[in-house]
Amino acid sequence: MDQRTPSPPLYEALVARLTALVDDDVLRPGMRAPSVRAFATQHHVSLTTALQAYRLLEDRGVLEARPKSGFYVTQRSHRQRALPAASQPPRRANPVAVSNPLFSVLSYAGDPSYAPLGCAIPSAGLLAAERLDRQLARCARVHGRQYNIYADPHGDAELRAQISARALRLGHAVPPDGVLITNGCTEALNIALSVTAKPGDTVAIESPTYFGLLQVLEARGLRALELPTDPARGIDVAALDKALGARRVAACLLASSFNNPLGTRTDDASKAAIIRVLARHGVPLIEDDIYGDISSGDERPRPFAAIAPKADIILCSSFSKTIAPGYRIGWLAANRRHDEILASKFALSLSGAALPQKAMADFLKSGGYDAHLRRIRKAFADNIDRMRRTVDRSFPRETRMTDPKGGFVLWLELPAGFDSDALYRRAIRERICFVPGGLFTATSGYRNCLRLSCSHDWDARIERSVERLGELAHELLA
Amino acid sequence: MDQRTPSPPLYEALVARLTALVDDDVLRPGMRAPSVRAFATQHHVSLTTALQAYRLLEDRGVLEARPKSGFYVTQRSHRQRALPAASQPPRRANPVAVSNPLFSVLSYAGDPSYAPLGCAIPSAGLLAAERLDRQLARCARVHGRQYNIYADPHGDAELRAQISARALRLGHAVPPDGVLITNGCTEALNIALSVTAKPGDTVAIESPTYFGLLQVLEARGLRALELPTDPARGIDVAALDKALGARRVAACLLASSFNNPLGTRTDDASKAAIIRVLARHGVPLIEDDIYGDISSGDERPRPFAAIAPKADIILCSSFSKTIAPGYRIGWLAANRRHDEILASKFALSLSGAALPQKAMADFLKSGGYDAHLRRIRKAFADNIDRMRRTVDRSFPRETRMTDPKGGFVLWLELPAGFDSDALYRRAIRERICFVPGGLFTATSGYRNCLRLSCSHDWDARIERSVERLGELAHELLA
Numbered sequence: 001m002d003q004r005t006p007s008p009p010l011y012e013a014l015v016a017r018l019t020a021l022v023d024d025d026v027l028r029p030g031m032r033a034p035s036v037r038a039f040a041t042q043h044h045v046s047l048t049t050a051l052q053a054y055r056l057l058e059d060r061g062v063l064e065a066r067p068k069s070g071f072y073v074t075q076r077s078h079r080q081r082a083l084p085a086a087s088q089p090p091r092r093a094n095p096v097a098v099s100n101p102l103f104s105v106l107s108y109a110g111d112p113s114y115a116p117l118g119c120a121i122p123s124a125g126l127l128a129a130e131r132l133d134r135q136l137a138r139c140a141r142v143h144g145r146q147y148n149i150y151a152d153p154h155g156d157a158e159l160r161a162q163i164s165a166r167a168l169r170l171g172h173a174v175p176p177d178g179v180l181i182t183n184g185c186t187e188a189l190n191i192a193l194s195v196t197a198k199p200g201d202t203v204a205i206e207s208p209t210y211f212g213l214l215q216v217l218e219a220r221g222l223r224a225l226e227l228p229t230d231p232a233r234g235i236d237v238a239a240l241d242k243a244l245g246a247r248r249v250a251a252c253l254l255a256s257s258f259n260n261p262l263g264t265r266t267d268d269a270s271k272a273a274i275i276r277v278l279a280r281h282g283v284p285l286i287e288d289d290i291y292g293d294i295s296s297g298d299e300r301p302r303p304f305a306a307i308a309p310k311a312d313i314i315l316c317s318s319f320s321k322t323i324a325p326g327y328r329i330g331w332l333a334a335n336r337r338h339d340e341i342l343a344s345k346f347a348l349s350l351s352g353a354a355l356p357q358k359a360m361a362d363f364l365k366s367g368g369y370d371a372h373l374r375r376i377r378k379a380f381a382d383n384i385d386r387m388r389r390t391v392d393r394s395f396p397r398e399t400r401m402t403d404p405k406g407g408f409v410l411w412l413e414l415p416a417g418f419d420s421d422a423l424y425r426r427a428i429r430e431r432i433c434f435v436p437g438g439l440f441t442a443t444s445g446y447r448n449c450l451r452l453s454c455s456h457d458w459d460a461r462i463e464r465s466v467e468r469l470g471e472l473a474h475e476l477l478a
Numbered sequence: 479m480d481q482r483t484p485s486p487p488l489y490e491a492l493v494a495r496l497t498a499l500v501d502d503d504v505l506r507p508g509m510r511a512p513s514v515r516a517f518a519t520q521h522h523v524s525l526t527t528a529l530q531a532y533r534l535l536e537d538r539g540v541l542e543a544r545p546k547s548g549f550y551v552t553q554r555s556h557r558q559r560a561l562p563a564a565s566q567p568p569r570r571a572n573p574v575a576v577s578n579p580l581f582s583v584l585s586y587a588g589d590p591s592y593a594p595l596g597c598a599i600p601s602a603g604l605l606a607a608e609r610l611d612r613q614l615a616r617c618a619r620v621h622g623r624q625y626n627i628y629a630d631p632h633g634d635a636e637l638r639a640q641i642s643a644r645a646l647r648l649g650h651a652v653p654p655d656g657v658l659i660t661n662g663c664t665e666a667l668n669i670a671l672s673v674t675a676k677p678g679d680t681v682a683i684e685s686p687t688y689f690g691l692l693q694v695l696e697a698r699g700l701r702a703l704e705l706p707t708d709p710a711r712g713i714d715v716a717a718l719d720k721a722l723g724a725r726r727v728a729a730c731l732l733a734s735s736f737n738n739p740l741g742t743r744t745d746d747a748s749k750a751a752i753i754r755v756l757a758r759h760g761v762p763l764i765e766d767d768i769y770g771d772i773s774s775g776d777e778r779p780r781p782f783a784a785i786a787p788k789a790d791i792i793l794c795s796s797f798s799k800t801i802a803p804g805y806r807i808g809w810l811a812a813n814r815r816h817d818e819i820l821a822s823k824f825a826l827s828l829s830g831a832a833l834p835q836k837a838m839a840d841f842l843k844s845g846g847y848d849a850h851l852r853r854i855r856k857a858f859a860d861n862i863d864r865m866r867r868t869v870d871r872s873f874p875r876e877t878r879m880t881d882p883k884g885g886f887v888l889w890l891e892l893p894a895g896f897d898s899d900a901l902y903r904r905a906i907r908e909r910i911c912f913v914p915g916g917l918f919t920a921t922s923g924y925r926n927c928l929r930l931s932c933s934h935d936w937d938a939r940i941e942r943s944v945e946r947l948g949e950l951a952h953e954l955l956a
Contacts, residue, residue, distance in 0.1 A: 099821040106824075110630065124623045133622030136833065137615040144611030145602045148804040152588065183661050183827040190826060194697065199677045212828065219672065219825030326626040326832040343577040346584075347697030348668060349661040350690065353831055354804035355614065 014043060014053035019385075022062055022073055033063055033071040061389040074393070081392060084262075084400045084413035084449070086236070089226035091243065093202040094442040096218035098211055101439060105424075108433040115465035116456045118433035120260060120409050122321060123456045126379050129324050131368065136359035147354035153345050155181020155331070156357035162364040163331055172306035172315075174333040180341055181331050181352050185290045188316035188332040189216050189253070190348060192286040195340040196314070197222055197250035204243060204252040204283070206235055208411070208440030208449070210260040213253065213288070217442075224442040225249060231402045231411070234259075234266030237273045244281040252278055256289035256315070257301040261411040261440055261451040263404025265295075268307055275308040289317040290330075291407040293373055296381035301406070305333065312336065319360065321408075322373060327356045380408040383454035390463055391452070394470025396477050408455040411437075418448040418477060426472050432465045492521060492531035497863075500540055500551055511541055511549040539867040552871070559870060562740075562878045562891035562927070564714070567704035569721065571680040572920040574696035576689055579917060583902075586911040593943035594934045596911035598738060598887050600799060601934045604857050607802050609846065614837035625832035631823050633659020633809070634835035640842040641809055650784035650793075652811040658819055659809050659830050663768045666794035666810040667694050667731070668826060670764040673818040674792070675700055675728035682721060682730040682761070684713055686889070686918030686927070688738040691731065691766070695920075702920040703727060709880045709889070712737075712744030715751045722759040729762050734793070735779040736769035739889040739918055739929040741882020743773075746785055753786040767795040768808075769885040771851055774859035779884070783811065790814065797838065799886075800851060805834045858886040861932040868941055869930070872948025874955050886933040889915075896926040896955060904950050910943045 018039075021027045033054070034042070040050035054071055057063040063071040109118030139147070154160065160176040167174050182188040197203055199221030205213065207226030217224050225243060228236040235254065243249070254274070257265050266274075278285050289303045305315045314337075318330030329352070334341060345351075363369070387410050391401055400413040414420070420436040427434060437449030452469075456462060496517075499505045511532070512520070518528035532549055535541040541549040587596030617625070632638065638654040645652050660666040675681055677699030683691065685704030695702050703721060706714040713732065721727070732752070735743050744752075756763050767781045783793045792815075796808030807830070812819060823829075841847070865888050869879055878891040892898070898914040905912060915927030930947075934940060 099824075100817070102824075103817070103820070106631075110628075119628075121628060124626045127626060129626050130622060133618040133626075133833075136622075137618040140611040140615040140618065140837075144608060144614075148602045148605060148607050148611075148802060150588075150597070150599055150798070150803050153584075183830075186824075186828045187661075187826065199699065212824070215821065215825045219822055221677065320628070324626060325628045328827065328829065328831040339578070339581070342581070343693065344697055346577075346580075346664075346690070347693045348665065348826065349806065350664045351806065352661075353806040353834055355611075356831055356834065359618075 010045060011049060011052060014045065014050065015056055018053065018057055019062055027073045029073050029075045031073050033073060035070055060386055061393045081388075082400045083231045083402060084411060086228055086230035087207045087226070087445070088228050089207040089441065089443055089445060091246070093223040093225040093247065096214050096222070096224050096442040098214045098439055098442070099218060102211055102215065105433070105435055105439065108428055109435070111433075114428070114431045114433040115461055116433065117452045117462070117465060117469075118435055120321070120453050120455055121325060122376070122408070125457055126376055126455075127323055128372065132324055132327070132359060132363045135362045135366070136356060139355050139359045139362065143355070143358060147358055149354060151351045151354040151357065153342055153351045155179070155352055156354070156361050158365065159357050159361035162361055163333070166364075167306070167333065170300065170302050170306045172303060172333075173309055174305070174335065178335060178338070179331055179333050180345055181329065181357055182345065183330065183349055183352055184320055184328045185288065185316050185318035185330040186212060186216065187348060188318070188330045189213065189286065189288065190220070191332055191341055191344045192314040192316055193220055193222065193251065193253075194344045195337045196284050196286065201250035202247060204240070204249050206254055206259055206262070208261055208437065208446050211435070211439040214442055226441060226443060229262065229264070231262045231264055234264045234270060235274065237270060237277060240274065241277045244277065244283055249281070249283050251284050251286050253286040253288065254304070256287045256292045256303040258291035258294060258404060258407035260291065260407065261409050263402050263407045263409060263411070265301055265405045268302060271304050271307050275304060275311050275313075279311060284312040284314065286314045286316065289315055290321050292317070293322050294377055294380055294408065295406040296377060296384070297405065298374065298377070309335070322376065323369070324360070327360060329356060329360050380454065383408060383456070383458050384410060386458050386463070387452060387454045387466065390466040391470065394467040396470075396474055399473070408453065410452045410454055412450050412452065414448045414473060415477065416448055418473070420447060420450045423450065423469070423472055423476055427469060430468060432469060434469065488523065489527060489530060492523065492528065493534055496531065496535055497540055505551045507551050507553045509551050511551060513548055538864055539871050559866075560878045561709045561880060562889060564706055564708035565685045565704070565923070566706050567685040567919065567921055567923060569724070571701040571703040571725065574692050574700070574702050574920040576692045576917055576920070577696060580689055580693065583911070583913055583917065586906055587913070589911075592906070592909050592911040593939055594911065595930045595940070595943060595947075596913055598799070598931050598933055599803060600854070600886070603935055604854055604933075605801055606850065610802055610805070610837060610841045613840045613844070614834060617833045617837045617840065621833070621836060625836055627832060629829040629832040629835065631820055631829045633657070633830055634832070634839050636843065637835050637839035640839055641811070644842075645784070645811065648778065648780050648784045650781060650811075651787055652783070652813065656813060656816070657809055657811050658823055659807065659835055660823065661808065661827055661830055662798055662806045663766065663794050663796035663808040664690060664694065665826060666796070666808045667691065667764065667766065668698070669810055669819055669822045670792040670794055671698055671700065671729065671731075672822045673815045674762050674764065679728035680725065682718070682727050684732055684737055684740070686739055686915065686924050689913070689917040692920055704919060704921060707740065707742070709740045709742055712742045712748060713752065715748060715755060718752065719755045722755065722761055727759070727761050729764050730756055731764045731766065732782070734765045734767035734770045734781040736772060736882060736885035738769065738885065739887050741880050741885045741887060741889070743779055743883045746780060749782050749785050753782060753789050753791075757789060762790040762792065764792045764794060767793055768799050770795070771800050772855055772858055772886065773884040774855060774862070775883065776852065776855070787813070800854065801847070802838070805838060807834060807838050858932065861886060861934070861936050862888060864936050864941070865930060865932045865944065868944040869948065872945040873951055874948075877951070886931065888930045888932055890928050890930065892926045892951060893955065894926055896951070898925060898928045901928065901947070901950055901954055905947060908946060910947060912947065
């Protein structure tokens with residue numbers, strides 16, 4: 001199925017209903033599924049439609065067809081997979097050095113001749129940014145001369161107003177003047193770190209964490225204190241409290257939701273508890289909300305800043321994961337340190353490109369972004385689902401994996417001693433790219449882990465590549 | 479005269495010829511100019527054309543009309559003005575703290591209700607970037623989807639090839655792979671500094687120097703060692719040698735040509751001598767070539783990197799002063815440290831916006847940029863000329879000023895004890911913005927200096943504002 005053409009809702013509803021029965025263990029592995037005819041009658045659909053749904057469930061490995069007998073729930077369900085264990089990184093702060101190994105991965109990850117399980121880059125087809133591009137074309141034609149200026153270092157005023165209005169819908173009251181437009185979320189993180197930490201300082205982060213973030217810490221000469229993190233609940237609040245009591249920490253940098261690579265959704269109560277601990281120790285929070293909009297449900301989790309509007313929080317985000325990685329438009333929202341933040345932006349890049357900001361403002365103003373978000377949430381959730389089922393039937397049975405409720409990456413944990421670098425080297429030879437686990441930490445951990453990106457339109461090549469990774473993992477474990 | 483409509487060549491030639499006679503002291507202050515009729519006959523032009531030229535020379539203060547007697551060379555010629563003295567900054571390295579006073583200046587400088595003598599921002603009319611905007615519109619329509627990606631962190635390959643080809647014409651052999659596209663020259667400088675200096679290190683710079691550069695040093699926690707600099711010749715090579723012998727300097731950061739604010743053009747022999755001194759002390763050179771293309775003559779000065787292709791030089795530049803400040807496209811060209819440079823770019827902003835880079839590549843490829851450069855060189859040179867004449871007839875006679883052969887800023891030095899901050903406060907009340915001298919140093923110097931921008935289409939308001947600044951300066955000195 002091509003994700004670019006939306007599926008008929010009826011058809012999807014049937015697949016979802018049957019999948020839910022399996023996931024909820026109403027239909028258990030080995031059980032016979034209702035006959036296609038009975039299912040069609042029960043749901044008032046044609047036989048053809050019911051059969052289509054069953055065939056798709058078979059493709060996904062939820063059901064298997066047994067000749068002359070009907071459809072059965074496959075023996076191994078992805079629900080049986082355990083989550084990876086909560087991390088237990090060493091308690092010391094570490095200098096960071098991830099740049100070198102990263103380059104090889106990034107070069108393969110950007111090469112279309114490799115199966116795209118490496119970088120967390122959404123498919124252009126899923127993003128459907130044609131309307132935004134048309135706004136840019138119009139802006140360039142109509143406003144070119146007017147916008148050929150060093151823009152206000154804060155960024156386009158209308159764009160900041162639009163971002164402020166969207167934040168308010170999540171209960172996050174940040175005035176347009178509290179928003180600063182940046183060159184992507186990476187520049188926002190640089191600015192946030194520059195106003196809270198100086199070289200040599202320690203920053204507390206989740207473990208495992210996004211390698212790009214580690215590289216920012218490395219470039220800024222900061223030390224990483226990695227926090228024990230549970231794939232389901234997020235960082236361990238008691239461990240955070242203890243860690244902050246034991247040493248001086250300049251800032252704590254956490255993903256708002258659906259962190260990379262674990263995809264964790266931390267609930268509001270835990271978020272509130274984390275903020276209380278940080279406040280008690282006087283440590284500012286930098287939150288990376290870049291995946292927050294990609295919730296698999298319709299309800300979008302609230303960022304920390306919405307839960308505690310008065311807390312010392314700098315929120316960083318961007319449009320790169322939802323509509324326009326190529327536009328490099330991110331932002332930062334803070335309720336204090338405005339002068340330092342502006343000075344930092346000025347010193348880093350003076351101001352952002354004017355026309356892309358104007359185009360983004362016009363695009364948001366014209367509406368339709370929310371409908372787009374609903375569409376991609378479904379698409380990414382479906383990709384994750386397919387990826388999990390494919391991993392489930394292909395990888396060694398000891399493989400644990402995350403069950404992310406948002407974002408578009410999956411984290412796999414193989415038995416201790418498994419060498420994901422070795423898997424990587426073999427996979428690259430077969431033109432399959434993924435990111436080995438060692439890149440997600442400043443310690444020597446996660447060598448038995450790996451990250452798979454589910455951000456591309458699912459197709460036979462991706463499915464075959466995941467299956468092949470599973471075969472290679474079997475060989476390496478043998 | 480509106481700079482947007484090119485003047486007839488004949489007419490300009492006449493003005494230039496007579497101005498040259500004055501500048502060369504063939505026609506001296508107080509002397510009678512040839513009669514309009516004689517001049518017309520001599521140059522084979524109509525009386526009307528000759529009279530037009532004389533009127534323009536009168537407008538510019540080169541000639542003055544005396545009723546019933548004809549035109550005379552004005553008593554005070556701008557050529558009589560002495561250059562500012564060579565700077566003699568203290569020999570110690572200083573921490574930098576310029577951010578706070580800068581903000582007020584920058585907010586006024588960007589406000590169109592103030593006379594634009596503040597920021598060095600070219601008029602949109604002079605830049606005439608309509609063709610570039612049309613390329614952007616076309617790229618967005620045609621290539622939007624293809625370019626909605628995280629671009630190669632190096633930047634668009636075709637754009638790098640175009641920049642490499644332009645460098646080669648100056649004898650600077652840098653392969654496309656040695657070019658990195660950045661978010662303006664400011665990001666290029668950040669990257670260059672990040673791979674050569676760490677916080678606490680000392681960087682040697684010209685004095686006075688661009689405040690934005692000081693802010694970059696401040697943000698990176700670097701100390702500034704200001705070098706004695708002569709407005710005509712540039713930095714004092716012997717003093718540089720001595721300074722580098724006396725302490726550890728991580729990098730030397732110099733403008734290639736037409737530095738801001740002095741507008742100095744250092745000759746090739748001096749550039750070669752500077753490079754030899756740096757090599758002897760093992761200090762890398764970061765050169766800021768942002769004004770190099772804006773030479774008032776047709777011959778463009780060569781950057782240091784072209785003069786010494788094997789030396790340890792990182793060249794930083796951008797299109798912001800010549801065609802597109804709003805596009806924020808700069809670059810960096812280095813012959814070593816490629817991996818660290820790439821890691822720094824990745825950590826600062828991951829990659830640049832894709833479509834504006836593609837549009838710039840297409841614009842350069844389609845030709846016409848050189849014709850554009852010839853046009854704006856003339857326009858900026860003419861602006862500087864008018865500004866100098868207006869300063870000459872308006873400011874106190876002790877005022878010294880630079881005689882820049884490129885760029886578009888003028889530096890004025892008033893007698894010791896003059897308070898350019900006081901002038902600034904008065905000027906702002908009258909809605910005239912300029913930049914007081916104290917912002918161009920990390921020391922307490924240059925309080926008696928100021929910078930005037932000649933980057934805007936010359937008009938009556940600008941002329942009147944400069945005259946008014948002169949009146950205020952007279953009052954302050956009285």
